[in-house]
Amino acid sequence: MALGFLLGVFVLLSVWLKVRCADVPMASVETECRDRYLLVTTDIVAGHEPRFEAVDADGVYPITELYGAECGYMFSVLPVPGHAELRASYFSCHTDNQGDDAFSFIFNLIAADEDGEEVTYRLNETCYLPLPWSPREISCEENYMEVSVRNDMSCPFGKTEDDWTAASFTAHHDATSAWQVMFRKEGEEQFTSMSLTEARVLGYVFHLTQGRLVFRSPYSQPHSSHVTVNGTRVEVVHPILFSRQRWVVMMVDLVVACSTNEAMFDGLGLIWETPTLLSSLASSLVGLDSMQISMGVDGQLLDRPTATGRGYSLEINDVTTRLSIPFNAEGGYRHTFVMNNTYHQVYVLHLYFEQLLVDEGGVETRIRLHRPMSTPPLWQAPSVINQTVLAERIFTVYLGNITDDVYLVAVKLNGHEYTTQEANANNFNITMVQQQNSTLHGYTLRVPFDDAVVHKMYSTEGYFLYMLYINFTLAIQPQEEPFYHLMSVVAHFRDVFAPVFNAVCNTRNISFTMDHHPFDYLWEVAIGPKLLTPNLAFKHGYNMQNDSKSLTLDVPLFTVGYTYEDIHLAQFIGTFEILTRSSKTLEVARSLAKRCVFQTTELIVCSTKGVMTVVKDVTTVIQGAEPSRTSLKDSTCRPKETDDTRVLFNFSLDTCGTRVMVNYPHVVYENDIIIGQPSDSEAPVKTRPLVVTVRCEYPLSGLHKLFAYRRFEADAPGIGTMVVTEVSEKSPLTVTRPTISTTTATTTALRTTRRPLSFGKIDRYINNPQGRPTPWEKPHAIQPRTKYVRRFSWQMNNPKEQTTY
Numbered sequence: 070m071a072l073g074f075l076l077g078v079f080v081l082l083s084v085w086l087k088v089r090c091a092d093v094p095m096a097s098v099e100t101e102c103r104d105r106y107l108l109v110t111t112d113i114v115a116g117h118e119p120r121f122e123a124v125d126a127d128g129v130y131p132i133t134e135l136y137g138a139e140c141g142y143m144f145s146v147l148p149v150p151g152h153a154e155l156r157a158s159y160f161s162c163h164t165d166n167q168g169d170d171a172f173s174f175i176f177n178l179i180a181a182d183e184d185g186e187e188v189t190y191r192l193n194e195t196c197y198l199p200l201p202w203s204p205r206e207i208s209c210e211e212n213y214m215e216v217s218v219r220n221d222m223s224c225p226f227g228k229t230e231d232d233w234t235a236a237s238f239t240a241h242h243d244a245t246s247a248w249q250v251m252f253r254k255e256g257e258e259q260f261t262s263m264s265l266t267e268a269r270v271l272g273y274v275f276h277l278t279q280g281r282l283v284f285r286s287p288y289s290q291p292h293s294s295h296v297t298v299n300g301t302r303v304e305v306v307h308p309i310l311f312s313r314q315r316w317v318v319m320m321v322d323l324v325v326a327c328s329t330n331e332a333m334f335d336g337l338g339l340i341w342e343t344p345t346l347l348s349s350l351a352s353s354l355v356g357l358d359s360m361q362i363s364m365g366v367d368g369q370l371l372d373r374p375t376a377t378g379r380g381y382s383l384e385i386n387d388v389t390t391r392l393s394i395p396f397n398a399e400g401g402y403r404h405t406f407v408m409n410n411t412y413h414q415v416y417v418l419h420l421y422f423e424q425l426l427v428d429e430g431g432v433e434t435r436i437r438l439h440r441p442m443s444t445p446p447l448w449q450a451p452s453v454i455n456q457t458v459l460a461e462r463i464f465t466v467y468l469g470n471i472t473d474d475v476y477l478v479a480v481k482l483n484g485h486e487y488t489t490q491e492a493n494a495n496n497f498n499i500t501m502v503q504q505q506n507s508t509l510h511g512y513t514l515r516v517p518f519d520d521a522v523v524h525k526m527y528s529t530e531g532y533f534l535y536m537l538y539i540n541f542t543l544a545i546q547p548q549e550e551p552f553y554h555l556m557s558v559v560a561h562f563r564d565v566f567a568p569v570f571n572a573v574c575n576t577r578n579i580s581f582t583m584d585h586h587p588f589d590y591l592w593e594v595a596i597g598p599k600l601l602t603p604n605l606a607f608k609h610g611y612n613m614q615n616d617s618k619s620l621t622l623d624v625p626l627f628t629v630g631y632t633y634e635d636i637h638l639a640q641f642i643g644t645f646e647i648l649t650r651s652s653k654t655l656e657v658a659r660s661l662a663k664r665c666v667f668q669t670t671e672l673i674v675c676s677t678k679g680v681m682t683v684v685k686d687v688t689t690v691i692q693g694a695e696p697s698r699t700s701l702k703d704s705t706c707r708p709k710e711t712d713d714t715r716v717l718f719n720f721s722l723d724t725c726g727t728r729v730m731v732n733y734p735h736v737v738y739e740n741d742i743i744i745g746q747p748s749d750s751e752a753p754v755k756t757r758p759l760v761v762t763v764r765c766e767y768p769l770s771g772l773h774k775l776f777a778y779r780r781f782e783a784d785a786p787g788i789g790t791m792v793v794t795e796v797s798e799k800s801p802l803t804v805t806r807p808t809i810s811t812t813t814a815t816t817t818a819l820r821t822t823r824r825p826l827s828f829g830k831i832d833r834y835i836n837n838p839q840g841r842p843t844p845w846e847k848p849h850a851i852q853p854r855t856k857y858v859r860r861f862s863w864q865m866n867n868p869k870e871q872t873t874y
């Protein structure tokens with residue numbers, strides 16, 4: 070037999086083509102002799118794809134996609150394990166085949182060096198057949214189909230059938246001494262014959278070695294048939310070689326059939342099916358019994374226990390053989406990436422499949438198949454669970470279903486970004502949780518409601534919202550590729566209202582209590598216009614206790630903030646009002662004015678309406694004094710109530726001879742309680758007459774209504790004092806003794822001595838300066854208020870032996 074152009078003597082030339090050679094970097098290139106091919110693997114240098122050239126005595130042949138498919142080279146770049154590999158069939162075009170036992174390969178590897186420069190490395194390797202040849206071997210590579218048969222089998226398999234007869238007829242008709250080929254195509258009766266040269270041009274390679282006849286074809290050639298066998302796709306190429314040798318026409322039937330079924334992903338794993346028998350495909354495949362089916366990965370078979378241990382399964386029935394490989398099982402590779410801000414993964418497996426078939430005569434056919442298979446991009450979204458318990462007042466969010474190669478880098482809480490470390494250093498808590506019975510994990514994030522980062526919203530209808538927008542930053546390792554997951558949580562409270570005070574009347578004070586609630590900070594406590602603070606409480610003499618549970622405020626009688634009414638010798642009513650107002654708008658939300666009845670002892674009350682009320686035990690000033698015989702400066706002003714020891718006066722500040730003085734920045738109203746001496750008194754007491762000077766002091770600034778509307782209406786009650794004063798000998802006070810009780814006399818005396826002003830007069834002075842000057846005042850007194858105040862400051866009393874009640 071002579072197979073035309075393919076038969077040649079390999080002559081080793083001593084001169085190689087010009088190549089920039091370098092030492093092969095041993096670490097990055099590996100070669101390995103496998104059953105039927107040489108495997109060369111090399112690392113990929115980022116940004117550069119390596120290339121191979123086949124080298125033989127005649128020249129250098131770049132291994133392109135097309136050339137590789139025709140000549141038995143399979144080159145691929147595998148990003149997932151991260152290398153490039155070349156599988157060169159022992160029958161590849163430029164291999165030196167020594168007796169079908171030893172195969173010498175020479176390749177140029179063109180790759181980038183450390184500097185990114187292209188360098189050509191020379192590789193040579195000789196493989197010694199690891200496994201004896203079967204009579205017929207079919208190799209279903211990724212890019213070509215190859216069949217080799219022992220060349221002493223002229224009529225190897227099967228029975229003579231009609232189509233074989235038809236082919237024989239064509240062969241007999243066309244045969245010449247040169248070998249020719251005709252392709253049989255499924256469903257076509259016509260055979261066209263061609264020379265082997267013509268066939269090579271079409272991409273078919275025939276090759277005669279010492280003991281075998283080899284045929285190779287790329288997939289999807291014009292003469293390929295695509296057949297569906299019980300739902301699985303098979304590609305068949307069926308060439309028949311023939312030649313006339315003297316009086317005999319020789320025919321060789323070389324069918325090659327490969328399953329081209331794609332793997333499917335059923336949600337759990339990869340499934341691949343192939344027909345168990347190929348009998349229906351060609352006459353030469355009839356009568357083959359499947360003896361043994363094995364599977365493996367990356368070009369190597371696995372024994373049953375290993376495959377089962379990895380979860381692979383193989384179901385064989387008469388019709389189809391079904392392989393299944395669970396997602397992410399050992400032997401495959403997982404590739405993860407971010408697409409559309411979502412974590413995606415692809416599981417890739419390079420299946421290797423081998424089937425041994427035997428015919429009736431015990432002649433073997435061995436089919437080997439390489440098939441890369443992969444799942445579609447599967448996305449795995451993290452899931453979030455809202456585990457917030459309102460009572461805990463902490464947002465608790467579980468971010469789960471995160472694959473083991475993803476970790477949480479940072480969280481953005483309402484726009485504030487924290488790395489996981491920063492979050493834990495702050496008030497937040499991020500803990501990792503391994504999910505049970507799974508390689509997945511999750512994270513628990515806890516953010517207290519009251520943290521400054523949480524948005525808060527209050528509506529006056531009593532609704533309160535805490536809001537947190539979370540943007541989780543996750544990253545895939547090792548490439549640190551980030552993606553984001555967003556969620557928001559809301560905690561909703563109803564019936565949120567201002568805190569409520571309780572008040573209790575005690576003998577000499579009012580006691581207010583308030584329990585603290587989580588939303589208290591929305592409101593503040595005020596006494597009148599002033600915010601209640603520990604400082605204010607101290608200044609005003611309140612007793613405040615504030616702990617985490619409650620606030621207690623004891624307000625002693627006569628401290629700032631009280632108002633009094635119904636004052637009698639027996640008892641009076643004191644009222645103290647406490648307010649809660651919005652911290653933000655200062656709008657009063659609640660007020661509690663507590664009215665309590667207190668026992669009267671002594672008191673002085675200066676009302677906002679300009680009424681002074683005094684209760685005084687006069688016997689403490691002058692022993693044996695008679696309350697019923699006391700009066701004010703104007704002796705017609707008698708006590709409203711008396712008992713054995715005490716008097717109660719209640720008078721308007723513009724009556725009863727009340728003196729008025731400006732002691733900037735205050736206005737002082739002053740009167741004297743003139744104590745009735747015991748009627749039988751001839752005692753020396755008389756020489757030192759004593760009066761009780763009662764005084765109400767109002768801040769000038771609080772009396773603006775007096776000036777504007779001629780009405781006494783102070784912003785706040787005045788401060789009252791009672792002073793026991795010794796009346797000097799020269800004092801004209803003597804005329805005001807109760808015995809002398811004419812108004813005129815009183816007025817005269819006052820005019821000449823102390824120049825009192827009623828508040829009506831102040832008013833006139835301020836508001837009508839050009840008006841009729843008062844007898845004691847000169848017109849030039851038209852001056853700004855400060856001067857006015859200074860002019861009158863000399864009128865101030867110099868109090869002696871002052872006693873404050």
Ligand SMILES: *[C@@H]1O[C@H](CO)[C@@H](O)[C@H](O)[C@H]1NC(C)=O
Nearest residue numbers: 081173174175191192193194
């Ligand atoms: C192949 O390599 C061996 C040893 O590395 C060397 O002796 C031999 O000459 C090489 N062959 C070719 C064809 O380069």
Ligand SMILES: *[C@@H]1O[C@H](CO)[C@@H](O)[C@H](O)[C@H]1NC(C)=O
Nearest residue numbers: 297298299300344349388389
């Ligand atoms: C397909 O399978 C059925 C049984 O499931 C069998 O009867 C039939 O012959 C098969 N077809 C081929 C083409 O093998």
Ligand SMILES: *[C@@H]1O[C@H](CO)[C@@H](O)[C@H](O)[C@H]1NC(C)=O
Nearest residue numbers: 407408409410411446448450
């Ligand atoms: C990206 O995701 C959005 C929603 O998650 C979807 O509407 C959109 O179609 C996706 N785009 C692509 C290219 O997958």
Ligand SMILES: *[C@@H]1O[C@H](CO)[C@@H](O)[C@H](O)[C@H]1NC(C)=O
Nearest residue numbers: 452453454468469470504511
């Ligand atoms: C994970 O995701 C599945 C559905 O994809 C869901 O049923 C399961 O509850 C999730 N588990 C967790 C812990 O989030």
Ligand SMILES: *[C@@H]1O[C@H](CO)[C@@H](O)[C@H](O)[C@H]1NC(C)=O
Nearest residue numbers: 493494496497498499500515
């Ligand atoms: C975070 O929470 C876990 C569990 O609730 C707790 O054990 C841990 O101490 C907390 N860490 C910090 C920093 O608060």
Ligand SMILES: *[C@@H]1O[C@H](CO)[C@@H](O)[C@H](O)[C@H]1NC(C)=O
Nearest residue numbers: 502503504505506507508509
């Ligand atoms: C985890 O697996 C164990 C045993 O495989 C099983 O007993 C247990 O119920 C599983 N737990 C969950 C939450 O699935």
Ligand SMILES: *[C@@H]1O[C@H](CO)[C@@H](O)[C@H](O)[C@H]1NC(C)=O
Nearest residue numbers: 481486540541542553554555
């Ligand atoms: C989430 O955070 C990332 C990183 O800061 C940002 O690029 C992205 O726009 C954020 N997403 C949203 C919806 O705010």
Ligand SMILES: *[C@@H]1O[C@H](CO)[C@@H](O)[C@H](O)[C@H]1NC(C)=O
Nearest residue numbers: 455457458459558559560561
């Ligand atoms: C989360 O949980 C809290 C408490 O159970 C609940 O009030 C809230 O409505 C939930 N949902 C969201 C989106 O925050």
Ligand SMILES: *[C@@H]1O[C@H](CO)[C@@H](O)[C@H](O)[C@H]1NC(C)=O
Nearest residue numbers: 575576577578612623624625
């Ligand atoms: C208030 O009165 C109660 C009972 O009368 C008394 O126990 C308490 O000490 C008083 N508080 C103050 C601050 O005076």
Ligand SMILES: *[C@@H]1O[C@H](CO)[C@@H](O)[C@H](O)[C@H]1NC(C)=O
Nearest residue numbers: 594601602603615616617620
């Ligand atoms: C009482 O104490 C709480 C903290 O426990 C504080 O928020 C509040 O302002 C205090 N109230 C007053 C009136 O000082």
Ligand SMILES: *[C@@H]1O[C@H](CO)[C@@H](O)[C@H](O)[C@H]1NC(C)=O
Nearest residue numbers: 635636637680709719720721
């Ligand atoms: C004091 O006088 C005012 C008006 O002059 C009056 O309204 C008030 O009731 C009196 N009070 C007493 C205790 O008499």
